[in-house]
Amino acid sequence: MNVSIKISDSIYYVGVNDRDTQLFEGLWPLERGVSYNSYLILDEKTALIDTVKEWKVTEFFDKIRHLLNGKPLDYLIINHMEPDHSGAIPELLQKFPNLKIVGNRTTFQFIENLYKVKDNFHEIKDGESLNLGKHNLKFYLTPMVHWPETMVTYDETDKILFSGDAFGGFGTLDGGIFDDEVKIDFFEDEIRRYFSNIVGKFSPMVQRALNKLNEANIDIKIIASTHGPIWRKNPERIYSLYDKWSKYETEEGVVIAYGSMYGNTEEMADYVARKLAEEGIKKIKIMNVSKTHISYIINEIWRYKGLILGSSTYNQGLFPYMESLVQWLSHTNIKNHVLGIFGTYGWSGGGVSTIVKYNEQMKWPLVAEPVEARLSAKEEDFKKLSELAKAMAKEIKLA
Structure with missing residues (x-):
């Protein structure tokens, strides 16, 4: 009919x-x-x-x-x-x-x-x-x-x-x-x-x-x-x-996209999110690049001003699902965002430094120096993550 x-x-x-x-x-x-x-x-x-x-x-x-x-x-x-x-x-x-x-x-x-x-x-x-x-x-x-x-x-x-x-x-x-x-x-x-x-x-x-x-x-x-x-x-x-x-207009909020093999990088993501909340940021999205399809992550990134990328090192390079995300971001040429970076490494680096290299193409302002922990975050690393969260909160509140 x-x-x-x-x-x-x-x-x-x-x-x-x-x-x-x-x-x-x-x-x-x-x-x-x-x-x-x-x-x-x-x-x-x-x-x-x-x-x-x-x-x-x-x-x-x-x-x-x-x-x-x-x-x-x-x-x-x-x-x-x-x-x-x-x-x-x-x-x-x-x-x-x-x-x-x-x-x-x-x-x-x-x-x-x-x-x-x-x-x-x-x-x-x-x-x-x-x-x-x-x-x-x-x-x-x-x-x-x-x-x-x-x-x-x-x-x-x-x-x-x-x-x-x-x-x-x-x-x-x-x-x-x-x-x-x-x-x-x-x-x-x-x-x-x-x-x-x-x-x-x-x-x-x-x-x-x-x-x-x-x-x-x-x-x-x-x-x-x-x-x-x-x-x-x-x-x-x-x-x-x-x-x-x-026009690349954004809202006050932060996406934390992370790639973690054994939970150590995820722990850092959770810590940063908590510190952002303590700074008064209410719209926080934590997204696992291994589980969430890239299209949903990009959708949220387009919406919110702040992006924090956290990745473990994989085979002396960037965690593959994270590399797909940052590669797509650099290809899409999104503007009007600010960036934070953290990650982990074992016997050699490569994860965080690769994100930094991609950001040379993206040209997003870094809110703080990248934080990279060996295998898992220690007290000093958590202090740096806290500073990263404070810097991010200040930056997106000013937007």
Whole structure:
């Protein structure tokens, strides 16, 4: 049975949920799944905005057929070419051979390379429009948010911004699809996890895209992304969060991420956390890099000003899971954080010094000299850890 969900009088939600995929992009855990959102406009000319992942096409096509009720599908608008949004293109062209694919020049380069499609293209440029009858769609190119071809589509009639991956996040839409129908705090956290791990590296481009929309002075009543809830009650909330995150604005708090083989480095992490609490820091997250997936750690790091990394030495180098974390942090180029470092070593160092070397790329201010204990922390080491905690608390309180 097809349940038609209206976004407005003539625009429908035709997205699907994915509760089977374990890792998004083969990297990011989907413990609560993900939605692939697509939208159908019924007008004098019909238009589908984005598609879904290839193995969800049966459910997807059932929804489209039901709503079209024999009418042709005239346009497919592609805001983003990642296969979880473009995977249905080959089958759509088989079922609707006269379908025109709307996109920019880079979109068509991706289509040709991914799906060997070379025809049925309707190219648009930045700021151009497409009239469907009652609805007039205007397109804004937003390159590198987070692929080169990305763009957004604005319906001038119903004032809906179809934003592609921008403003989207993890989590299936279980019954409710609008921000006023779901537990929005959960989605906000998963949207930040999505942003911090996938889009965050391109924060300057996000700022450029937001500035472009601001300068266009468009009136946005609804934000409809390709993942996560549709923001009809409070689109300003997700818009302002994207602005905050892409400016690297942080909250007062500290993430302590540690890698420990036998508990000695963990003991140091617990001690630092206690000293931070004594200094009045209430938001403290201790995260074990061996147990907690890196995406959740990065999500919390993006949120809080302070980061303290603690690692044991492993084979004269950095504990492997910790190295994955600091390597990703240096790759992502996160700004506006302060750093503390501690660790342990046995017969040789290598753990703490490797973090220091990575930080030469990251260029985060160190709140204190790194603390490194031989095998386990002694009284002198705990004193240094206490000083590190005091310095961190002072630094993030001043922020």
